[in-house]
Amino acid sequence: xxxxxxxxxxxxxxNHWIMALSCILLIISGYGFLFQIEGIGSLFxxxxxxxxxxxxxxxxxxxSLLYSxxxxxxxxxxxxxxxxxxxxxxxxxxxxxxxxxPMGKYNPGQKLYYLAILxxxxxxxxxxxxIWLIQDNAGLILLAHLVHNLAFCIFIIAVPVHIYxxxxxxxxxxxxxxxxxxxxxxxxxxxxxxxxxxxxM
Amino acid sequence: xxxxxxxxRKAILVTPEVCIGCRACQVACKSWNQLPGIKTxxxxxxQNPPDLASAAFNIIRYSEVPSDKNPVRWLFVSRRCMHCxxxxxxxxxxxxxxxxxxKEGAVAFDRDKCIGCKLxxxxxxxxxxxxxxxxxxxxxxxxxxxxxxxxxxACVKTCPTGALRFGDRAELISTAKKDGFNTIYGEQxxxxxxxxxAFKDAPKLYGMKxxxxxxxxxxxxxxxxxxxxxxxxxxxxxxxxIHYLTVGPHKDxxx
Numbered sequence: 299x300x301x302x303x304x305x306x307x308x309x310x311x312x313n314h315w316i317m318a319l320s321c322i323l324l325i326i327s328g329y330g331f332l333f334q335i336e337g338i339g340s341l342f343x344x345x346x347x348x349x350x351x352x353x354x355x356x357x358x359x360x361x362s363l364l365y366s367x368x369x370x371x372x373x374x375x376x377x378x379x380x381x382x383x384x385x386x387x388x389x390x391x392x393x394x395x396x397x398x399x400p401m402g403k404y405n406p407g408q409k410l411y412y413l414a415i416l417x418x419x420x421x422x423x424x425x426x427x428x429i430w431l432i433q434d435n436a437g438l439i440l441l442a443h444l445v446h447n448l449a450f451c452i453f454i455i456a457v458p459v460h461i462y463x464x465x466x467x468x469x470x471x472x473x474x475x476x477x478x479x480x481x482x483x484x485x486x487x488x489x490x491x492x493x494x495x496x497x498x499m
Numbered sequence: 500x501x502x503x504x505x506x507x508r509k510a511i512l513v514t515p516e517v518c519i520g521c522r523a524c525q526v527a528c529k530s531w532n533q534l535p536g537i538k539t540x541x542x543x544x545x546q547n548p549p550d551l552a553s554a555a556f557n558i559i560r561y562s563e564v565p566s567d568k569n570p571v572r573w574l575f576v577s578r579r580c581m582h583c584x585x586x587x588x589x590x591x592x593x594x595x596x597x598x599x600x601x602k603e604g605a606v607a608f609d610r611d612k613c614i615g616c617k618l619x620x621x622x623x624x625x626x627x628x629x630x631x632x633x634x635x636x637x638x639x640x641x642x643x644x645x646x647x648x649x650x651x652x653a654c655v656k657t658c659p660t661g662a663l664r665f666g667d668r669a670e671l672i673s674t675a676k677k678d679g680f681n682t683i684y685g686e687q688x689x690x691x692x693x694x695x696x697a698f699k700d701a702p703k704l705y706g707m708k709x710x711x712x713x714x715x716x717x718x719x720x721x722x723x724x725x726x727x728x729x730x731x732x733x734x735x736x737x738x739x740x741i742h743y744l745t746v747g748p749h750k751d752x753x754x
Contacts, residue, residue: 331593332728345594349614391742394750429616436621443591443618444716447724454732462739468749487751 303485303498305403306478310369313362314475320359321457327352328450353430360423363416371416373402374409380491381406391467403492407463414456422449508584508604509646510668511655512675513577514697515705518662520545520559520575524654528557531642531653551578553631556639557654564704576705577654577663580627580639581685582606582693587713588619588628590721597636604668605641605693624689624711641693671695689713 306314327348330338342348380399384406390398404412428442465472470484486493493499528534534554542549546561557579564572582605589598589606597612598619615634620626628638642652650656655665664671668691672683675697684702685692688711696702703709 329728332725334593334595336595339595345597345612345614349594349616390749392746394746429618433617439618439621440714440716443621444720447720447728451724451727451731454728455735458732458735458739462743466743466748467739484751 301482302479303482303493303496304478305474305480305485305489307369308478310366311475311478313365313369317359317362317366320355320362321453324352324355324359325450325453325457327355332447332450353426356423356426356430360419363419363423367416370404370409370412373404374412374416377406377409381409400490401488401492402495403489411456411460414452415460418449418452418456421445422453425449507602508668508691508693509641509666510582510604510671510693510695511579511641511652512664512666512671512695512697514662514664514675514680515574515576516662516680516697516699517660518559518575518577519660520561520573521659522547522559523657523659524557524577524663525555525559527653527657528639529554531645532556551627551629551638553629553637556580556637560706562704562706574705575662576696576707579654579694580606580641581625581689581711582639582641583624583688584690584692585713586689587622587624587717590713591618591622591717593618601641601643601646603641603643603646603693605643606638607640607643608636608638610635610637622714622717624713625708668693668695 326338327342329335330342330345330348331352339345339348342351380401383399384401387396387398389405389407390396422445425442425445429439429446432439432442463471464475470480474480480488482498486499490499529536534556537548537552537554539548541547544561546558548555548558551558557577560576560578562574562576564574566572584604586598586606589600592598593616594612594614596609597614598606598608601607610633613635615630615636617630619628619636620630628636631637642650642654645652645656651665652663655663658664672686672695675683675695678697680697680699682698682702684696684698684707686695696705696707698705698707
């Protein structure tokens with residue numbers, strides 16, 4: 299059996315799944331509210347139940363999002379020349395012929411995705427709590443309603459892209475969110491700078 | 500956004516000029532809708548309760564507006580849900596059926612379907628919806644139950660002066676115009692209101708809003724963000740599918 303390296307800790311994987319599942323359920327129920335979709339309401343046991351589920355899943359989501367900062371935040375803030383070059387070749391996603399610069403543990407697309415989700419996630423959570431809890435302040439509630447829906451637009455664009463890139467577009471990547479392991483050979487090709495730093499190259 | 504019932508749309512016509520401020524409309528409304536009493540307080544005015552409440556679907560607003568000719572001019576205007584044709588509350592409501600259009604063109608509510616998010620309160624151009632102790636929406640529903648039984652709304656039935664009249668909306672408007680009321684408040688606003696007001700003076704004198712409108716953030720959300728939420732998701736999924744079929748998944752270089 300090929301030698302494996304660990305890319306994600308079990309702690310990170312479990313937290314990511316809590317975040318992912320709550321996020322997807324929040325998006326589904328969000329569409330239910332946005333367009334008054336009876337079928338989605340029934341799925342959650344009616345709109346009253348769906349409201350309770352949506353509110354508390356929001357709590358779960360934002361807690362796991364904040365917890366994930368310990369896993370990704372530091373990496374997401376560091377960019378180098380290779381990262382800049384990565385953008386010039388669109389990460390190699392638009393053509394297999396371009397030369398993609400060597401990457402560290404995460405590519406800049408992933409890092410910016412994380413920052414976008416972090417910002418949109420905090421915005422959607424704060425505005426959600428405002429809609430949930432604030433009474434008698436029309437200006438603030440309408441602002442929260444707008445922010446909640448603007449952040450929602452970021453989620454419904456970014457999350458499907460993230461799912462596609464983490465599954466079909468990059469074979470072998472999904473496994474990292476299952477057992478956290480990457481074959482050493484693959485890791486050397488995809489994350490050479492990280493492997494170098496870890497002394498495995 | 501005209502509703503399908505524009506032809507037989509019903510309305511309440513309020514003529515403040517003939518209102519004597521007796522508040523029988525408030526009592527009749529409470530009686531028909533079995534609304535509890537409200538602990539109120541003296542605000543130095545006859546207006547009581549001071550504002551619409553979960554147990555007060557209509558109130559008379561008392562305004563003292565002295566003029567040169569009349570130093571004690573006292574204006575009464577009956578206030579309730581305006582039953583907008585383009586209703587902000589219905590637009591923003593996330594729960595299907597919680598706020599719905601009756602066949603007379605009024606906006607009614609269903610407590611059981613209301614999820615208590617209170618968004619309607621903030622999207623209403625007229626600050627009408629209220630929440631009861633159980634956190635469910637309440638407001639005037641144009642007595643759709645009485646109308647169904649061939650009766651007039653309770654407030655109209657009891658009004659002793661004709662300050663409140665109920666009937667075919669178009670007829671009420673043309674009659675009021677014939678009677679010399681040159682301003683029909685709500686004739687055009689928000690697609691046409693279901694509570695219309697016949698004025699000779701400026702409506703503002705009576706405390707009516709000049710240009711009632713659904714908050715612009717709600718309009719933006721409805722006309723831009725909602726379509727984007729569909730097109731955006733669809734576009735991203737389609738783009739991913741096209742990418743997978745044309746460029747294809749990532750290939751690791753062979754060494």
